[in-house]
Amino acid sequence: MTRTIFIGNEWRPSRDGAVIDVIDPAKEERIDYLSAATAHDVDLAVDCARRAFEGEWRSVNGAERANLLRSIAKGISDRREQLARLEVIDNGKPLAEALWDIDDAAGCFSFYADLAQEFDAAQDETIALPDERFESSVRREPVGVAAQIIPWNYPLLMAAWKVAPAIAAGCTMVLKPSELTSLTSLKLAEIAVDAGLPAGVLNVVTGLGSVAGEHLARHPDVDKIAFTGSVPTGTKIMMGAAQEIKNVSLELGGKSPFIVFDDADIEAAVEWIMFGIFWNQGQVCSATSRLIVQEGIADRLVKRLVERARGIPIGNGLDPRTKLGPLVSRGQYEKVRQFVAQGVAAGARLVTGGEKPANMSRGYFIEPTVFTDVPLNSSIWRDEIFGPVLVVHRFSDEQQALRLANDTRFGLAAAVMSEDETRCKRMSEALRAGIVWINCSQPTFTQAPWGGYKQSGIGRELGRWGLGNYLEVKQVTRFKRGHVWDWYADKSNSS
Structure with missing residues (x-):
């Protein structure tokens, strides 16, 4: 009808x-x-x-x-x-x-x-x-x-x-x-x-x-x-x-950063990182799609993240086991695939995902995708993808992390993970975003304001x-x- x-x-x-x-x-x-x-x-x-x-x-x-x-x-x-x-x-x-x-x-x-x-x-x-x-x-x-x-x-x-x-x-x-x-x-x-x-x-x-x-x-x-x-x-x-x-x-739109310091618990960080980018298939304006991770834990964290991402159940949303459904339309699916191709062409390292799951012939599905060694001038680092695609960059100190996080035309959200409460407070004050999450990503409450800086x-x-x-x-x-x-x-x- x-x-x-x-x-x-x-x-x-x-x-x-x-x-x-x-x-x-x-x-x-x-x-x-x-x-x-x-x-x-x-x-x-x-x-x-x-x-x-x-x-x-x-x-x-x-x-x-x-x-x-x-x-x-x-x-x-x-x-x-x-x-x-x-x-x-x-x-x-x-x-x-x-x-x-x-x-x-x-x-x-x-x-x-x-x-x-x-x-x-x-x-x-x-x-x-x-x-x-x-x-x-x-x-x-x-x-x-x-x-x-x-x-x-x-x-x-x-x-x-x-x-x-x-x-x-x-x-x-x-x-x-x-x-x-x-x-x-x-x-x-x-x-x-x-x-x-x-x-x-x-x-x-x-x-x-x-x-x-x-x-x-x-x-x-x-x-x-x-x-x-x-x-x-x-x-x-x-x-x-x-x-x-x-x-x-x-x-x-947004291209929100998730800054993880080397004193963070890796398992807790990986869980929130995945929630920040794979929830709703990454089709979230506030998705924390740029992972900025300190050098001391970067290798271990990315390895664990890739292991967990590959285990996310993908399928029809009506299946109760599904944790990642299809993208909303063919147009959005093609757009995300184009971004993946651009990332590879720019020299970023595709460590997992980027394809339709091999066992699925129909549906606008794309695997959880993670890029490392991402050039800072590449489209996948700077532009909103609106799909389950995470881009990763390393940092050495707090000031570098802050520069990387704020170097964007967007300013909707940002996340910081650290056991150091004083550092988290400094970062929350210095980040140019309308929403800052500490030791989490994406919680949204009707009682709190929602909106961003810049574009x-x-x-x-x-x-x-x-x-x-x-x-x-x-x-x-x-x-x-x-x-x-x-x-x-x-x-x-x-x-």
Whole structure:
């Protein structure tokens, strides 16, 4: 059955009837279709969101929004298994990872329900002024209609990161999921209807980024653009937003370093290194894909890492034994293979992986891949690969490690492993990244801010910072009764 577009709590096909195949990346088989939204469909969705924002939604208070968010959270939890299996066949990730993602998505809606509950009381904040004749306050109001464009690596979770705070703030929105992984975003729309979310607050348009996504990002009646994805697309969105000075938040790419000092426990380090690069098949914007390891343990650590990487079970994500599934699409598979070839051509040493597993004839699978002796000017060291490919470089001292880590146009995340707490603190302060992990990699909590420096983006998601993305700040200043403002009074005859 073709999945249709969701506008104003109603399902409708695209205007021209065009569809997009949904491919199971483990089998390379079509499992469904999506409606491919046209610019006209996007216009309808934005208009619907605008009418909802200007209508009754503006009078819905924080407590009511909190109840709606909690109902959505419950709806996600109630459909946990179904949603996780949809993510597996749509994205390819192992079922255990998908279940974790669904739980996180439900938790995200619950967290923002609590913030929405507090919103009314915290909406107006009094400011102390130096002139007692005036009183001033800051009022926080919803920014309006939000365009939300999300990637394919965490389909429902990335939707939750944007939809939940937008609802909490009182915005309306048009959500554009990736054409590669739209199934759970459409399920989220169903859950929102069941939860009682008013028509037009959440609209979901499926379709190509070059058509639906681009038109949505440039739409004149959109007040805010929230985008997660690649740097080139983020650049285009920012350029388009500049024409009308739109509110923009961007969460873009990364090439995150993992620095391991020679006092680290090798087994613990290897476990976190693997989690940092092989989780979700390395298709993670914050993946710690550059391993910077101190010379004293480099040989032993890499040897153990290769042994462990070769033992990771690879297969269909629905198999409970699988720890590494396929890449999301043929295009992504070919891109990663090209990076591997470029690494070899640049003189890096491929110590394991780089190929499709020999026993798999179908599916976009690629083995866990590790390069050592990687030239610092090579594409595999400098560019985001977005696959299970780890590049390794050695260092001698702390300052060299820091130079290697910060020598990148990205700045999303970084990890440091050492038993020396003082050194870890120094490194966390010196690393130019929005997220720093100490003795771990990739833990993500809804309560903490998420975002990066440099070309990794603008703004922060999650926590109270995520709510702030969807709020405008208004100053309200009052001249108190009982005082006289006589600036232009004729005081020439005053004694």
